[in-house]
Amino acid sequence: MPFTTLISVSELQALMRSGQPLMVFDCSFDLAQPSLGAAQYREAHIPGALHADLDKDLSAKHGAPGRGGTITASAADEPASGGRHPLPNRERFATWLSGIGFANDMQAVVYDRNGANYCGRLWWMLKWAGHDAVAVLDGGLQAWKAAGGALASSEEPARFQSNFALGAPLRRLVGAQDVLAHLGQEGQTIVDARATPRYLGETEPLDPVAGHIPGALNRPFGLNIGPDGRFKSAEQLRSEFQALLGARPPATVVHQCGSGVSAIPNLLAMEIAGLGPTQLFAGSWSEWCSDPSRPVERG
Numbered sequence: 001m002p003f004t005t006l007i008s009v010s011e012l013q014a015l016m017r018s019g020q021p022l023m024v025f026d027c028s029f030d031l032a033q034p035s036l037g038a039a040q041y042r043e044a045h046i047p048g049a050l051h052a053d054l055d056k057d058l059s060a061k062h063g064a065p066g067r068g069g070t071i072t073a074s075a076a077d078e079p080a081s082g083g084r085h086p087l088p089n090r091e092r093f094a095t096w097l098s099g100i101g102f103a104n105d106m107q108a109v110v111y112d113r114n115g116a117n118y119c120g121r122l123w124w125m126l127k128w129a130g131h132d133a134v135a136v137l138d139g140g141l142q143a144w145k146a147a148g149g150a151l152a153s154s155e156e157p158a159r160f161q162s163n164f165a166l167g168a169p170l171r172r173l174v175g176a177q178d179v180l181a182h183l184g185q186e187g188q189t190i191v192d193a194r195a196t197p198r199y200l201g202e203t204e205p206l207d208p209v210a211g212h213i214p215g216a217l218n219r220p221f222g223l224n225i226g227p228d229g230r231f232k233s234a235e236q237l238r239s240e241f242q243a244l245l246g247a248r249p250p251a252t253v254v255h256q257c258g259s260g261v262s263a264i265p266n267l268l269a270m271e272i273a274g275l276g277p278t279q280l281f282a283g284s285w286s287e288w289c290s291d292p293s294r295p296v297e298r299g
Contacts, residue, residue, distance in 0.1 A: 002107055002133035005272050006231060009147040012109055012137060016048075021106040024049040026141070027058075027119035028112045031206075040113060046144055047152040050100060050159075052110070054261065057096060058121050060088040080173065082287035084206070084259035085121075087173070090129055094166050097129070101159030104131065104167075111137035111144070115225050120264030124280060130167020136268065139230040172279045174254055176287050180294060183214060189248045190216035193257040193266045194285065201298030206258055209289035213256065214297040219244055221262045224269040231272055238273035250275040256284040 003011065015022055026049045029037035034055050041051040052058055060079040079086035088096070102108070108126055110119035116136050126134040137144065145151065182188035190213050197203045199218040204210035212218070223240070226232045232240075241250070250270060257263040260282035270276040281288075288294055 003109070003135035004132050005135060005268065006138045007109055007135035008138055009143050009149060012144075013149070015107060015109075021103065023100075023102050023106050023108055025052045025108065025110045025119070025122055026050065026112065027052045027054070027110055027122055028114060028141070029054040029118040030114075037112075037118070042153065042155070044141075044151045044153055046111070046141070047150055048157060049111075049152075050156050052122050054085065054118055054121060058088075058125060059085040060092070081175065081260060081282035082290065083283035084286040085261055087125070087260070087282050090166055090169070093125060093129055094164050097164040098162050101162045102164055103162040104165055106133070108134035109137055110134065111140045113141050115222060115229070116140060116231070116265050116268070117221065117262050120268055121261050123268065124171060124264050127171040128169050128173060129164075130170055132170055139228070142229050171277055174279050174281050176281070176283055176291070176294070179213065179254060179256075179281055179288070183295070186248075187252050188254055189245065189252040190254050190256060190281075191244070191263075191266055192216040192218050192285070193221040193255065193263045194218070195220050198258070201296075207286050207289055209296060211289075211296040211298040212285070213288055214295050216256070216297075217244055219266055221257065221265040224265050231269060234273050237269045238275060241270055241273055241275055250278065253278040254281050255279065256281040256288075258284055259286045260284045 024046055026041045026045045028040045038051055038053060077092055078089060080089045081087040110122045112119040119136055123134050123136050192199050192212050196218055199212045201211035224231055255263040255267045255278060267278055267280060270278055
């Protein structure tokens with residue numbers, strides 16, 4: 001059976017020994033220093049892993065080139081979302097996957113050094129591309145090192161071109177107009193993953209407007225991780241999300257954050273808890289607040 005949410009270090013090591021088609025991705029990144037993730041990867045990573053860069057590979061930001069093909073301004077490369085980290089469209093993402101040799105029969109394992117903040121983006125994107133066999137390494141590189149796992153400091157391994165075929169999306173993407181059209185309705189529950197001071201509008205270090213989408217609930221994404229650096233148990237996560245949602249059905253949840261990245265740990269946690277799948281507003285607050293006609297709530 002494929003791994004579809006989390007995978008432990010011991011399970012990943014067993015997969016590596018099994019010879020099953022597998023690709024491991026290091027998604028380490030730093031918003032303040034965008035080049036740091038690649039530098040950390042070169043310093044130490046799981047042997048055989050490729051680096052997936054949030055800006056260059058997992059976003060259509062500024063037309064940044066991906067290794068699977070140059071991003072241009074053509075209609076075929078129209079981003080799938082707005083915001084500070086726009087999603088590349090599914091066809092462009094498939095081109096990148098083919099360019100690095102990822103194939104439909106592979107198990108994908110993603111990790112980072114950042115509490116599953118950035119690797120969750122690739123986990124979700126693969127689901128969105130119709131690929132279910134993708135899992136987050138629970139505890140990230142820190143758990144791998146703590147278990148005595150080997151580390152490599154070499155350049156990325158060479159890969160042959162593949163022909164990744166898109167499948168029906170396994171996760172739903174919603175846009176700003178969808179959120180606006182259902183604002184205040186019982187069929188939509190917005191969960192904001194940003195730190196509480198940003199949600200309240202007390203501070204806003206990244207976007208031009210402070211506050212949150214009216215009616216949104218707040219659950220900072222770091223609450224999903226326990227003191228050991230791993231996701232909390234399914235039972236604990238279920239209890240916490242049920243307390244947050246109250247009588248609101250889990251199926252109504254739309255996750256958002258600042259730019260659609262740190263919302264994913266909440267989305268993944270709900271799936272671990274047996275309360276998913278749920279929806280993602282990938283443009284998130286950065287897209288929402290870019291239009292002054294959209295309402296803003298503070299406090």
